[in-house]
Amino acid sequence: MSGYRLPAGGRIDRAAPLDFTFDGRAYRGFAGDNLASALVASGQMLFGRSFKYHRPRGILGMGTEEPNALVTVDRGATAPGWGRATPNLRAPSVALYQGLNAQSQNRFPSLRFDLGAVNDRLGALFPAGFYNKTFMWPRSAWEKLYEPAIRRMAGLGASPTTRDPDHYDATYAHCEVLVVGGGLAGIEAALSAAQDGGRVILIDEQDELGGGALADRALWGELADKTMALRRLGNVTVLTRTTAFGYYHQNFVGAVEQLTDHLAPEQAKGARERLWRIRAGEVVLAQGAIERPLVFDGNDVPGVMLSSAGRTLAVRYGVAVGRAVAVMAVHDSGWRDAMAMKAAGVGVVAVIDLRSDVAPDLVAAARAAGIALHLGHAVTSVSGRHGVSGVTFAANGTGHAQQLAVDALLMAGGWTPTVHLWSHAKGSLRWDADWGAYLPDVAQENCRAVGAGAGAWDMGSGLALGTLPGPKPIWQTKAFVDFQNDVKARDIDLAVREGMRSIEHIKRYTTNGMATDQGKTSNLNGLQIASGSLAKPVTDIGLTTFRPPYTPQTFGALMGHHKDALFQPIRKTVIDGWAADHGAVFENVAQWRRARYFPQGSEDMHAAVARECLAVRERVGMFDASTLGKIEVVGPDAAEFLNRMYTNPWKALQPGRCRYGLLLREDGFITDDGVSARLAPDRFHLTTTTGGAARVLAMMEDYLQTEWSDLDVWLTSTTEQWAVIAVQGPLARAVIAPLVEGIDLSPSAFPHMAIREGRICGVPTRLFRVSFTGELGFEVNVPAEHGRMVWQAIHAAGQAHGITPYGTETMHVLRAEKGYVIVGQDTDGTLTPDDAGMAWAVGTKKPDFVGKRSLSRPDMAAPGRKQLVGLLTEDPQDVLEEGAQIVADPDQPVPMTMLGHVTSSYHSATLGRSIAMAVIADGRARDGQVIHVPMPGRTIRARVTASTVFYDPEGSRLDV
Amino acid sequence: MMRFSGLNLIAQAFSGHQAWPEQWPDKAPKASYDVIIVGAGGHGLGAAYYLAAKYGITNVAVIEKGWLGGGNTGRNTTIIRSNYLYDESAHLYDHAVKLWDGLSQELNYNVMYSKRGVLMLAHNVHDIQSFKRHIHANRLNGVDNEWLSPEECQAYCPPLDISPNARHPVLGGALQRRGGTARHDSVAWGYARKATALGVDIIQNCAVTGIRRGADGAVLGVETERGFIGAKKIGVSAAGNTSVVMNMAGLEFPLESYPLQALVSEPVKPIFPCVVMSNTVHAYISQSDKGELVIGAGTDQYTSYSQRGAFHIIEHTLAAICEIFPIFTRMRMLRTWGGIVDVTPDRSPILGKTPVPGLYANCGWGTGGFKATPGAADLLAHTIAHDAPHAINAPFNLDRFRNGRMIDEAAAAAVAH
Ligand SMILES: Cc1cc2nc3c(=O)[nH]c(=O)nc-3n(C[C@H](O)[C@H](O)[C@H](O)COP(=O)(O)OP(=O)(O)OC[C@H]3O[C@@H](n4cnc5c(N)ncnc54)[C@H](O)[C@@H]3O)c2cc1C
DSSP, X not given: OOOEEOSSOSSSEEXXXXXXXXXXXXXXXXXXXXXXXXXXXXXXXOOEEOTTTOOEEOOOOSSTTOOSOEEEEEEEEEETTEEEEEEXXXXXXXXXOTTOEEEEOSOSBOSSSBGGGHHHHTGGGOOTTHHHHSSOSSHHHIIIIIHHHHHHTOOSBOOOOSBOOOOEEEEEEEEEEEEEOOBHHHHHHHHHHHTTTSOEEEEOSSSXXXXXXXXXXXXXXXXXXXXXXXXXXXXXXXXXXXXXXXEETTTEEEEEEEOSTTSOGGGOOSOSEXXXXXXXXXXXXXXXXXXXXXXXTTTTSTXXXXXXXXXXXXXXXXXXXXXXXXXXXXXXHHHHHHHHHHHHTOOEEEEEESOSOOOHHHXXXXXXXXXXXXXXEEEEEEEOSSSOOEEEEEETTTSSEEEEOOSEXXXXXXXXXXXXXXXXXXXXXXXXXXXXXXXXXXXXXXXXXXXXXXXXXXXXXXXXOSSOOOSSOGGGOOOEEETTTTEEHHHHHHHHHTTOOSHHHHXXXXXXXXXXXXXXXXXXXXXXXXXXXXXXXXXXXXXXOOOSOSSOEEXXXXXXXXXXXXXXXXXXXXXXXXXXXXXXXXXXXXXXXXXXXXXXXXXXXXXXXXXXXXHHHHSOEEEEOTTSEEEEEESTTHHHHHHHHBSSOOTTOOTTBEEEEEEEOTTSOEEEEEEEEEEETTEEEEEEOTTTHHHHHHHHHHIIIIIOTTSOOEEEEOTTTEEEEEEESTTHHHHHGGGEESOOXXXXXXXXXXXXXXXXXXXXXXXXXXXXXXXXXXXXXXXXXXXXXXXXXXXXXXXXXTOEEOOHHHHHHHHHHTXXXXXXXXXXXXXXXXXXXXXXXXXXXXXXXXXXXXXXXXXXGOTTOEEEEEEEESSTTOOOOTXXXXXXXXXXXXXXXXXXXXXXXXXXXXTTEEEEEEEEETGXXXXXXXXXXXXXXXXXXXXXXXXXXXXXTTOTTTOO | OOOOOHHHHHHHHTTTTOOOOOSSOOOOOOSEEEEEEEOOSHHHXXXXXXXHHHHOOOOEEEEOSSSTTOSGGGTSOOOBOOOOSSHHHHHHHHHHHHHHTXXXXXXXXXXXXXXXXXXXXXXXXXXXXXHHHHHHHHHHHTOOOEEEOHHHHHHXXXXXXXXXXXXXXXXXXXXXXXXXXXXXXXXXXXXXXXXXXXXXXXXXXXXXXXXXEOTTSOEEEEEETTEEEEEEEXXXXXXXXXXXXXXXXXXXXXXXXXXXXEEEEOOBSSXXXXXXXXXXXXXXXXXXXXXXXXEEEEEOSSOOOSSOOOHHHHHHHHHHHHHHOXXXXXXXXXXXXXXXXXXXXXXXXXXXXXXXXXXXXXXXXXXXXXXTHHXXXXXXXXXXXHTSOOTTTGGGOTTHHXXXXXXXXXXXXXXXX
């Protein structure tokens, strides 16, 4: 119970009290407080438990560097299964609001009494990297005993287990100058950048601008003036509560703005956070500097904290960290803090400084303020477990031990400029001995650093130390470097002893710098200690890479609007609504949803598909084929281009005629297919598979732009321009005839594989006479906006003929009966045209086409290749499972020699039996042979048919 | 080498762990070696270990431009599985999975191989067809892989959303129970410690800058930042930089190098018991023993050697994770990073001899070679020791790109990690 609220001062609003709870206990703070300041003001110094040893911890810093005081904030459930709990929030970064409900973490059963603290007693058994050395015997115990036990120890707070009712916004911004950091240096940079008239964005993670100046009363006037000047400028956007978390290529900076978490839940309206994707002409980094803790025995007792935190609490929040406060300094800033606190009314009793010669003006001022001074001394231990009750210090750490009764100890270990974003952007760093830290050197982007973050701020001078000198050898101390991860100086020493020489090894071995604060307070100390242990200068050890994000950012903000239905918007055809109205069952295909079948009454898929199939074979069916990819290929060289892309010849194709095209990748394997039409000498209407549309267009553009830039051809995606209605079955012509104008539908005038342009239902159409069912068929292409009208008109006109809408499942069965392949199902990117039984589609006389050269590789024609064939099960009612494997000898031991697998398999209502396609090694040569399909529990026998055509092999039904 | 054991840990505790020796010594290069391995990743270190342990070839150096284990080995999401489709791949990866079992004991270093199961989600009919094909092929190859219904998927992985109204509903999953994760650094360090104990030299901060060849074309050794080092045989295991190294010997390798990113969340209490992969949604996730959600992202679209990727990949990755696990939107991303992966035209590795006598290649593992570490290392050692591939890696030769005998797992299933 050492902290308390000073009677006056701070930037809080004492007229606006706020009630909140921490671990169920009621507290009161003021508007302008954060959770940490309000708790310290109430005397609460214990905030949490450390990760590994469950040691009691208070706050260390008052900013984003805080490693210890992590809490879960629960903003309440909105409905069962929906809640707003967030773990691992840094208490100093949680703005206070009325009703705030926070809980401590990583303790059981309570924060003061935590069973996990037994780890601390056994700590000697768990040095860094201990897990590599044990839990190996007996071997079976690893899975059953050790691993589950280790995994149970994991984590800090608990993950949410309910869905998140909040939503997240995302936006783009462009500016001439982006300033990151709204301290005085950043404000100055923004003001001067604004002179040029360009767009300036200034962002700062805190709830008000000012940075370090907020803890310096003397600067408040200047701060107010400059902030006002900034607000008056029309071309400056100021974003507070916004963290620039990552700096990427080409001056792209990602930032997240907090929109509602500082408000009471009932006042929070709109998105919780907003992602800003900022592209800036110039980036000015004014990220400031973070104070370093000192490393000595007992430096983690609650109540031991950074000197800057004590000062910030006093000056900005009107809170004293204790009634008798000592400062342990190796840097001038500790002295200035002591005086500032004293001036704010804090009982600073002593400054202990390892240095014997400190600037005389500081010494004189401290003396005048009545502070006891112990120059040339170092704190060697701290008494108290849940709070500081006193410190022991000694001359140079090793001399005669003296005691001092204090209830708070502040550490002034010097400053580390914040170079995170600079380093994200691959700016180089240079070691600066005065700062004892790395400073920005050469930028890789149009970027500069200013202020403390650039080393251009007078913080005073001091020492840069690994550990404070003390009476005990390092391995007997509990001197913490990374507080959250419980990395002690002796762990780093051990890592070095075990042969870790690179700082990356030391980091990974000890986990130093890998906690949620990402080493903001531990990296430099770790480096100094390693340098001591290795007896090498710091600059020889390297520096770990800074990686985004600067502070942890919510998944929700980073994903922005890409959630639920907007994750990948479902593509629907213009006929989709009609299908939904008519009870279609849908399936997802690529990004589309497609009607799979249209059950009637209580029909299951099997029954519905059988009915739909028979309807098409006997009368007529209609099918929404709008998802087919479509590309308009136009230009004098269009035919030449297609001739080079596809395996088959295109140049001789007459306008008005269609051709099936087979597309290979460079490696000679089938990648897509489709029927395309020549509308005019210089114009083709191409179709691709539904899933292949974008890929094929990209591939064609790639060739056009990089290989054949001499060709005069343009490609336009028209997939969504056309609605496509397949009308298939012996009565297809009769159905559409009354609706069509300007096209002679007679077989002689409009043969199979032809295209005509005219009108249908009064709108323009490109009418294809093509078939993917084996029946007489038309594919009616109309501008998409007329698609539904034409669909309904055909449906109405078809009533007299018994027209039946069918879905993708029926389409699959009908085409399988005819042995037509589906690229991606019957082929898988490893089949050549010959493998797929389509050698006929390869123009062997053509000089070249994509994949041709690969087809001549020896293995592409070697014996034993898998070939697409038909399969008929011996029991006609057995429907093979797609993906089932095929063997010659079912009795062989595992691993078996597999010949191939079933690619397509259906019950055919038309044939009254099952049919299947399969790829089988030397398949065509096995015509008539029996193969075996071993399934769990039984083996199915089937006969190979070299031809995949099960129905109407002569094709007589097409030609009517 | 002081034995690692619980008892020794207790014994050392009394003296403050002062007596643990170096896990691997820092060596200056000798004038020449029987074998030089370029690249101290898990594969290279492992190969050195197996050369020494299985073939008695101990005059070996592993030469590393940075710090050992600092390449993809130390950057990957550590998913281990062997339920690959083609016989060649299934045998290759299952060889590795068999070695993972017992690796901790063999190395006397706990690599924390955790058989928590890898669950791959099916979201559409095509996925189901493809996964069933894998399951049937795996069964006949003796590799475990089983089909789970959506409800069974959720029982295995409680945070999973199996609502049929999801944008990509879960229609089922393929589970390999022997799949799981391991601790990446420990794998590199364990191999390094044991290999050096057997006499192997590890030389760090020493980039290979050239490969010297004799009049007969055979290798003579490597030029490095620290001078020439002679070698009778050279194994290159340099992942994303392999094509650069191979170029030094005048070889062009069919590899493209891309940045691949991964990320972790802040650590939370245990919530995620297994590994889940969804290729359709592009999500790969597990929870580390420390409590972080470990999430794999996709490769950048453009080739690059810079070990950082583009931000939009991260946006997409997190959207994908939250699509399948909507409870995680309030979780926070702690750290992202990238590695450079080497991708072959058929997405299968190249592991075998090269046209240059005495030069051996182990590369092309792309986004998924961590799981293969012990197997690849063992087979590379075999290939170097015998100057001929083992039957398991024989199909993964360089010639296949010339003769067309591809092993195209990606085409078959678009599987990444
Ligand atoms: C983000 C990410 C996630 C991944 N996730 C998985 C996963 O979940 N499961 C999985 O199985 N795989 C995964 N992988 C792939 C896996 O990491 C790699 O395939 C595997 O680790 C490769 O091991 P390696 O030893 O061959 O390569 P590396 O570990 O990269 O080692 C190669 C070494 O060669 C060194 N080197 C390069 N050039 C030179 C030179 N000129 N001189 C000297 N040394 C040189 C490098 O510095 C490096 O240390 C992932 C990869 C990444 C990047």
